[in-house]
Amino acid sequence: MSNGLLTVEGLKKLYPRGEGFVGLDGVDFSIARGETVALVGESGSGKTTCARLLLRLVEAEAGRVTFDGTDWLSVTGADLRRARGKLQMVFQDPLSAFNPRATIGRLLADPFRLQGLGRRETQDRVREALTEVGLTEALLTRLPHEISGGQRQRVAIARALASKPDLLVLDEPVSALDVSVRAQILNLLRRLQQARGCSYFFISHDLAVVRAVADRMLVLHQGKIVEAGPTEEILARPQHPYTQSLIAAVPRLF
């Protein structure tokens, strides 16, 4: 693919569990620039292992990842530290990802300071970031537990975007949010993607959320991708029995 950003081939990392194994058992997929690809699966399917492998938090047993033209799994040391800015992460619960004693202002300034920016420039960039994710300066002096879940997730997104990443890995980013706030965050993610052209790898167990955000989806079952394709097509005509059972289980309002 000419506009391919990420290509994953035969990626594998298994952990022994009981008499078998869990984790990722050799998967292939790709993500284009500006595209949102969702990874759908239940607990134990290997979703989180996949995220950890892409983020280089664990080492793969086998497989190859090409990210922005580089052999991503062989980048090490200072090169890896520099490159990490291009592949960022947003977690389900930002409260557990933030230093509880750092103000929102400091949390937002950290990534810019890491980039070596001066005090004045950091302040300007923090203000821009706040506006971009729809927060006000009044929040800068607050602590993470003093703001709402939706505001925290906006801060997490602003932090992740600070290094101008090409790919954002979002692991269940709206699962812990109140329903009346969830749509705001999903709309924000869409606007940011349109403005910046970055790609999203969206990990979720919730097919209704996936449908709202993803261009394509991958269905992960016991470490293997059992179905992949355009989101609307899979939801309308699921081919694999596992995908069919997942879709049938989603509660409908009407």
Add this chain to the structure above:
Amino acid sequence: MSALVEIRDLTIRFDATQVVRSIDLTLGKGGVTALIGESGSGKSLTALALAGLLPNDAVVTGDISWPGRETAPKPGRDIGLIFQDPMSSLHPILTVGEQIAEVLAAHRGGRWQNYCAEAAALLEQVGITPGTEALTAYPHRFSGGMRQRVAIAMALAGDPGLLIADEPTTALDVRTQARIVELLKSIGQARSLTLLLITHDLAMAAQLAEQVVVLYAGQVMEAGPLQRLLHRPRHPYTAGLIATSLDLGRPRTLTLPEIPGGLPDPANLPPGCPFAPRCPKVSTLCRQVMPAWRGSIGDGVACHHAEAA
């Protein structure tokens, strides 16, 4: 349907903060009622008040009456409770069979060893196939869905008339959720249980509930039969919840409908209607005066600009 319990003007306060404000709620005998609310709505505290399990520092006013009962029902026996995380109800170092048998022994007296057969029968009722393996296993060996089944079996051990299920499927995978919903439905029917379902998830409630009560910031915004509420919501908040629900059955839209703003701080509620700052129909009156309830307890709305009944 006769009433199992009637809650009138229930208010719960911690220090200076009112977290539940003048709630009226009637649970019909054998019916399924869903209390819908987001964080801070007071849904769990209302249920705990019903079970008599509020912490000592809660200041409670109002009436909870049980028509046809002389004494208040006992939680654990007359009222069964299940929660989001079944592990919090299960003893980690007792086998599943032992802890269900212990609950039976606690209710009826005698040694737990006398109740093993009955514990096995309860497990079978919640869909855990009979056999010694399930009885002698420890809870950590079970999957989340199996643990929730065990928690349901324990809640049923006292043969309660009322089962309170507080986010019973929220922590489970979607296919397991559907199975637990089915189980609650069939058990409710088989035992003529009154079920109070507490959830943030309107779509999940729609699978089970006959009656829905929508809470926001500690107050009832709207109540009504499920189908009326879904198809003809009268409160803008209910309409907003329905619009923002992501339903696979509806056409996909590029931009999702939003409810602007965030949930209010219970310690710092605005005067008037708590939903006013986020409401598309807000007027000056809304910001000043909390609307009075219009309609009956089971089918009504608290909104100055409510859609007609």
